[in-house]
Amino acid sequence: MYFKKSILSLLVFFCLFQQIHAKSAFQIYGDIFQFLPLAAATYTLVKKDYEGLGQLAIGSGSTLAITYASKLTFSAIGRTHPNAASISKRPDSGSFDGFPSGHTASAFSAAGFMQHRYGWKWGVPTTVLATLVGISRVVAKRHTITQVISGAILGYGLSYIVSSKYIDKNTNIQIDIDTKKLDNGVEDKQVSLLISHSF
Template sequence: MTLFHRRARYGLAAAALACAPLPAQASDKGWDDAGTITRDALMIAAVGVPVVKGDWQGLLQAGGSIGATKLLTYGMKEAFPEWRPDRSDRKSFPSGHTSTAFAAAATLQNRYGWEIGIPAHVAAAFVGFSRVQADRHHWYDVVAGAALGEVTGLLITSKQNDRVQVVPWAGRDGGGVALAMRF
């Protein structure tokens, strides 16, 4: 990896976090705007990193991950109508902002590693927090959106470096994440 690619990688991660400012005022609108900006920055990073790296397979996977997450989210909103906390409509479950943010973060993590994945997940968690603070979602809408985005991102995106794999698993008695390393 060239010095340019390393700097671009970390620069995009830093840009995503820099776009996640705390709202200037603790109003519903301020939280809503901050969450939206952060979600958009994560989506730009998820497609921007592959473009900078010339990783066209990664770009297709990022688009597929985010697109599939959006389709599943909107389908669930129709199947499970739930009032938003502010009673504006019945599209609360699951949180679309959160599912999209976590799909982007999981894509970055799974494709390029923890160096970009951890900051992306911190930003995605902020998106979920902002949605509750903005009174647009219940906490369980955000948890469901995060799970949906994370699973979709992990299932659709493959590692660029296959020496380390993080695999989610679930069974009758629980679930978790398995870490496999090849030496």
């Protein structure tokens, strides 16, 4: 039994190695980093931001549903009316399931979420990583620039719209404005800012 498992493992390894070896490192990057929403989900779990996790799931799930509905629609149209589905034609194979880029849409759904939920400090790096996914799809000749840009707009826009700003519930910010009338009739205004954080 152990021998059979070893042989099977070796066969699987060599099959995967052939697949990986045939791809460039940049193409492999795009294949891996399409899963940026999983990294974003991990971050929300670390922060115990369950509301954000739900928003990420809705944004990424909706993005993927629209992406694959579009791909199926264009594939069906492309079989009977190729000219009508030319925007969805892949550069490498000629199949009509290229619009929009699913890898790019997925990666940008994480970028849109991270930007809106946690701000530019997380949004900009995630957007750079997602942009590289899109570029990798064009370099690998799996998508046209139009297909990649459309996937980016869809993923980023949809996730940005369904998410909201994160407010740390452990941090309390209070602004107090105190006005006193002095004996000479002049108003004395004092502004105080109190920031507290519970660990």
